Amino acid sequence: MLVFEFKTYGKPEQFAAIDDAIRTVQFIRNKCIHFWMDNPKSNKYDLNKQSAILAKEFPFADELNSTARQAATERAWSAISRFYDNCKSKIAGKKGFPQFQKDNRSVEYKVSGWKLALDRKSIVFTDKKGIGKLKLKGTRELNFYQPDQIKRVRLVRRADGYYVQFCISVERQEVREPTHQTIGLDVGLESFYTDSLGNKVENPQFYRTGARKMKRAQRLVSRKVKGSSNRHKARVKLGRVHLKISRQRKDHAIKLARCVITSNDVVVYENLRIKNMVKNHCLAKSISDAGWYQFRIWLEYFGRVFGRITIAVNPAYTSQECSLCGVVVKKSLSTRTHVCQCGCRLDRDHNAAIIILKSGLGTVGHTGTFALDASNASGESTSILVGASLLG
Structure with a gap:
């Protein structure tokens, strides 16, 4: 599944209609959550029926396309099923009980409710919300795909405008020559990662770099009167600062992950629980700013692609x-050099990267993994446990 995103342009009344559709989706989702709370034994199909019931009861809900209402109920069931899965797996801490949504920013259509122009430069939404025709601007090319390959169309509101996302049903596969290289990665805060060859990648620290603009934008919001138009404008400026930082972090993770995957045949990394690590309030901001989890997700994605x-x-x-010798040498976080009695003296992160690589290569069943099918060798569902990418 590929997701192509385009910036959309239209009139203010069209954007107001999009906002109305987004609020309707939030209303339907919250109503479904409330229905499930009153009827705990209800299932996915019971929630789907609620979309039709709400359309008959509320005229503004009937204005939204039926597939968009169904997508809203699917969002509610997704939160409920995730809660059930967490309870069954008995994860530690909170289980993620479904909450009412307050800040929905998207509306999703399935195969109806929209029509793409022949030149793929505009899209028309045909439901009763009155969104109408929107111009599309982006670098992706939709002419390579048939309209029946587009399974979902999503309207997304962000701080810098409105976007249209196309979910295209196609499997992305690229063929590259083997590099005959293996690498272990140790992520950190001083450097983004250190590999088993001793190479380091600088930690960009986008949040720290943009902290000055962020503080200034936050002060402007605090000075404005609540509910005023000036406060709304100040909030939009603050949102754009946050949006730029998140885009920088995502772009850095994508480019770095692609470079690592295309340069090596086997990539080994730590199965870190970021959720637990950020509980340390002294390092939480730095860990979140590094974006290790996002980097790992893109590593696994490009692993499947290539x-x-x-x-x-x-x-x-x-x-x-x-x-070198396998002896445990205890050291604090402030100790940046690994010194062992066997004579091994390495940078702490370099030593850890070598251990990570050895641990990955020593996984049971690793023999002959280069001959495994790529779908069994890597992916989201194969990197949860130690060596799980080789269980196929």
Whole structure:
């Protein structure tokens, strides 16, 4: 599944209609959550029936396309099923009980309610909300795909405008020559990552860099009267600063992950639980700013695209164990050099990257993994457990 995004242009009344559709989606989702709370034994099909019931009861809900209403109920069931899955797996801490949504920013249509122009330069939304024809501007080319390959169309509101996303049913596969290289990655805060060859990539720290503009924009919001138009404008400026930082972090993760995957046949990294790590209030901001989880997600995605092997290993003792003799040398976070009695003296992160690579290569069943099918060798569902990318 590919997702192509285009900036959209229209009149103010069209954007007001989009906002109305977005509020309607939020209303339907919250109504479904409330229905499930009153009827805990209800299932996915019971929630789907609620979309038709709400359309008959509320005229503004009937104005929204039927497939968009169904997509809203699917969002509600997604939150409910995730809560059930967390309870069954008995994860520690909160289980994610479904909450009422307050800041929905998108509306999703399925195969009806929209019509793409022949030149693929505009799109018309045909439901009763009155969105109408919107111009599209982007770098992606939709002419390569048939209209029946577009399974979903999503309208997204962001701080800098409105966007249209096309979800296209196509499997992306690219063929590259084997590099005969394996690498282990140790992510950190001083450097974004250190590989098993000793190479380091600088941590860009986009949040820290944009902190000055962010503080100034936040002060402007605080000075304005609540509910005023000037406060709304100040909030939009603050949102654009946050949006730019998130885009910078995403772009950095995509480019770096693609470079790592295309340069190596096997990539080994730590199976870190970022959710637990950010509980340390001293390092939470720096860890969140680094974007390790996003980098890992793109590593796994490009691993499937290029047919590379990605392995997530247990992070326990990777920074304490000696890469030469295997002895555990305890050290604090402030100790940046690994010194062992066997004579091994390495940078702490370099030593950890070597241990990560050895742990990945020593996974049970690794023999002959270069001959495995790429769909079994890497992917989101194959990197949850240690060596799970080789279970196929």
